[in-house]
Amino acid sequence: FSLETELRRAIEADQLDLAFQPLVDLETRTISGFETLARWNHPDRGAIPPIEFITVAEESGLILPLGRWVIDRAVETLASWDRQAGGPLPIYFSINVSAVQLARDSVASAVADALRRHDLPGDRITLELTESSIVADPDRASDMLDALKALSCRIAMDDFGTGYSSLAYLQRLPIDVLKIDRQFVSAMFDDKDSTAIIRAILSLANALGMTTIAEGIETANAAHLLAALGATTGQGYHFAKPMPAAQAFQHLVGRK
Numbered sequence: 001f002s003l004e005t006e007l008r009r010a011i012e013a014d015q016l017d018l019a020f021q022p023l024v025d026l027e028t029r030t031i032s033g034f035e036t037l038a039r040w041n042h043p044d045r046g047a048i049p050p051i052e053f054i055t056v057a058e059e060s061g062l063i064l065p066l067g068r069w070v071i072d073r074a075v076e077t078l079a080s081w082d083r084q085a086g087g088p089l090p091i092y093f094s095i096n097v098s099a100v101q102l103a104r105d106s107v108a109s110a111v112a113d114a115l116r117r118h119d120l121p122g123d124r125i126t127l128e129l130t131e132s133s134i135v136a137d138p139d140r141a142s143d144m145l146d147a148l149k150a151l152s153c154r155i156a157m158d159d160f161g162t163g164y165s166s167l168a169y170l171q172r173l174p175i176d177v178l179k180i181d182r183q184f185v186s187a188m189f190d191d192k193d194s195t196a197i198i199r200a201i202l203s204l205a206n207a208l209g210m211t212t213i214a215e216g217i218e219t220a221n222a223a224h225l226l227a228a229l230g231a232t233t234g235q236g237y238h239f240a241k242p243m244p245a246a247q248a249f250q251h252l253v254g255r256k
């Protein structure tokens with residue numbers, strides 16, 4: 001069967017999973033949230049890389065049911081962690097939204113449904129968008145972001161600095177968080193230009209009242225330098241890899 005057919009079946013049979021990667025406050029070194037990342041462990045083919053099945057999902061339209069599944073599972077998981085902890089944990093989940101999803105589905109009503117179903121307030125959820133989803137249809141993106149903000153969700157711009165968005169969008173749209181793409185972070189110690197770009201993004205975010213997440217932090221040195229430069233939050237293998245739900249929960253509560 002084609003990967004598309006198999007993916008359709010996997011979504012229907014609830015065979016996808018979410019992994020959770022910590023987002024760490026660079027000042028206090030506490031976990032402020034987790035990015036949720038889709039995983040597909042195929043019974044015969046093994047783990048299929050997200051980049052492969054997300055691409056197939058975007059081309060086939062399966063990103064719509066997949067995206068709804070991700071939103072619901074993420075909200076359900078956070079609500080269940082709160083119950084296990086005996087009350088609301090001081091963390092949020094950050095959910096990826098594809099450009100195709102934003103263009104073709106009502107992401108805000110999917111989020112509203114999930115929040116209602118699992119009785120979670122919107123301020124526990126951040127949606128990660130890419131620059132391409134805004135460029136594709138700025139008016140639609142603007143309406144969708146307003147609807148998400150009306151639910152008290154926060155908006156993060158993913159992979160910032162790698163796309164084609166105009167800086168005017170940062171001014172016009174209700175964006176709360178800039179995620180500095182890991183290509184700048186990984187080149188930081190070899191390439192002065194990458195450090196200069198990171199400084200410029202941090203200064204821009206600060207001037208516009210946005211917080212920042214530096215992606216792809218793989219060493220203690222990178223974590224220290226980014227903290228010194230003023231990045232709010234860090235993400236990367238230095239802190240933890242994406243983990244299954246049970247392991248991520250233990251990682252969170254075991255640290256306290």
Ligand code: G
Nearest residue numbers: 036037038039050051054070096097098242
């Ligand atoms: O998990 P990993 O780092 O391998 O993810 C690879 C890519 O797949 C990343 O660009 C990530 O944004 C994307 N991705 C992972 N999970 C999801 C998801 O739930 N929805 C969307 N739209 N993209 C995802």
Ligand code: G
Nearest residue numbers: 096158159215216217218235236237238242
């Ligand atoms: O495009 P997006 O930012 O959503 O991608 C997140 C991806 O980055 C996930 O696939 C995750 O596994 C990966 N990732 C997270 N931390 C690191 C890291 O420290 N190094 C590298 N190379 N990839 C990372």
Ligand code: NA
Nearest residue numbers: 035096128158
């Ligand atoms: Na992301």
Ligand code: MN
Nearest residue numbers: 158159179215
């Ligand atoms: Mn990213």
